[in-house]
Amino acid sequence: MKGEQLRSWLDGQGITTVRTEGLSPEGLVLGKHLSRTKFERSLPLGPAISDIAFAYDVGGTPHFGWWGDWRQECLGDIHQRPDLSTLIVSPNRPGMASCLVDFVDVDGEPLSVCPRSVLRRVTERLRTHGLAARAAFEIEGMVFAESYAEAKAKGYRDLTPIGVPAPLGYLTHDAHRMADFMDEVVRRLDGMGIPWEAWSAEAAPGQFEINLEPADPVVAADWTVRTRQAMREAAYDLGHSVTFMARPTDGYGNGMHIHHSITKGTRPAFYDAAAPDGRSKIMRHWIGGLMATMPGAHSMLTPTVNSYRRMVGFAAAPLVVSWAEENKSVALRVISRDPKVARVEHRVGAADLNPYLALAAILAGGVVGIENELEPPPELRVVAWGLPAGYPYLPNTVNKSADALEEDKGLTDVLGYEMVNHWVQSRRWEWLMFNTTGGDAQAESVTDWELNRYFEVV
């Protein structure tokens, strides 16, 4: 859509304001509300924002300690280049449109640290092998009766989950209690053209899961960003609060499972009817790559100090580098029984992940496997929780995961050095902030520091 076609669309929808939205590496949705005139005039480069927006942490403190090629020597501008294929009418703000963006420099070149651009770059690398990916996100979070203001006043503790006070997943009368909220959410998703498949009450009180249809990786991540944003806004409008923290309470954690499959032309590339287990050579190498790169990718799948609170025994989060056919306790649940459903469910991700970066890290691992023809280790046919020492446990702190990513040459090659270096340094910064601005390094449960920092923004 451009030129007269764009003008006609804006006229037809009665648009007076366009909100640009893009995700920073930290996972913050950044944008501006532009008058229609300004929006049109800003094209194709889009509105400028200060590059500092990509260089502060989720608490608002500027990062110190490193510098990337994408930054100017002092403070400069970056641009939010609208992807006009994502232009939609806001379902809850008459006259407002929303457009997702890629972050570019003043010459229009994608920033090396723009998460959306990095994911696109990885899919292009995959395309050089004649392959394409499709992905779907399972979004988990928790909704509370209190408004954000009330939740903040209570220090985000002792909140009232909307739901039955028992760890019972799928319970329909539990779902009924959160139906006002979820009905409004799906109404907004329908209005935005986001194809949701299902939602249900999850195991923890107030916990929900919503599943989106599979799509091209960038589109699937776009939908996830918009769905979480719609949920935050719906909660606010209804006087509730919702969070995507990995572990906002001492109860269950929130994960973000990512399903994905690979196609070659129109055929499912993970399936081979001639193979005894149905797994194609591409799938074997793909799993081999995901296994080899999992410690490093873990950094982008579990980005915050709070992400690691979820990684405790028997809390449904994978703890070891592992894969298996139809085993929900392992990191990679592989399904290869049928070409229609052949896929990998990557179960490591925490709810607070950046969907572009997490999916980019996963696909990059698959690319590494294909390019190096890696074979997977034996599948883990036992319960992957409560395993003794000697099993390949995933890094268990934000710092150790950053170290693993920094050491992973394969992921660095596919994701790009600038992206990996920025991410690694920013994770070490997060660790530094936790330890030196009030977080408790000895705490075994969620701290006030985490709640104040993450509850409303991740």
Place this chain on the structure above:
Amino acid sequence: MPSPVFVLEDDAPPVVKGVGATLKRAAAHPKLSRRLARMKGVLALKSSQDPQSVTVRFRRGTVELGRGVAKDAGVVITLDWNNMSGPHAPKPKVKGVARHPLFALGVASVLEPPLRSWREEAAAFWEFAKDWPRMPASLRVVCTDDGSEAQFGQPGEPEYEVHGSADNLKSVFSGNSILGEDYLNGKVFAVGSFEHGSVLTGRSIAWTMGDGR
């Protein structure tokens, strides 16, 4: 007498690394190194402002550091890590001196190793940091007490300048404080780009936590 061996816990928090760095600096002085090698006892340091704490076990030649305040700590010092010097710095509270006077005396000396001149501390920092990616090619340091200065790196126009009193320069270049923090708090002043300020601060943080020691 061999130098003491330092053992830090796995994935040590910054405060553990920082105290370890201070003790390693002490070990660089022959007299304090000998004292460290003889010391036996358990010391705990805890912040009066936040949950940061560290336990140091001196085992006659081996120094073990880990997070937390151990129950068997003989000497416990409570202090404000963000405000340890200057005229308004609160005095640390020390428990256990009466029962462990010699150990407490030893602790006091090894926790405050003597600083060299600001010029020597700046030279040591530059030597540690100069080859890091994106460092300025040259650093000019100006002491505002007397206008004396030193330049490190390539000759010619300096790419970054740090100005401050002798005490504040000694603090930041020895690793007792962090460049970016001192800059934001007005303890030192700087002339240069954000890029160089950021990278220098990164090196300053690493120096404070014991890298290169």
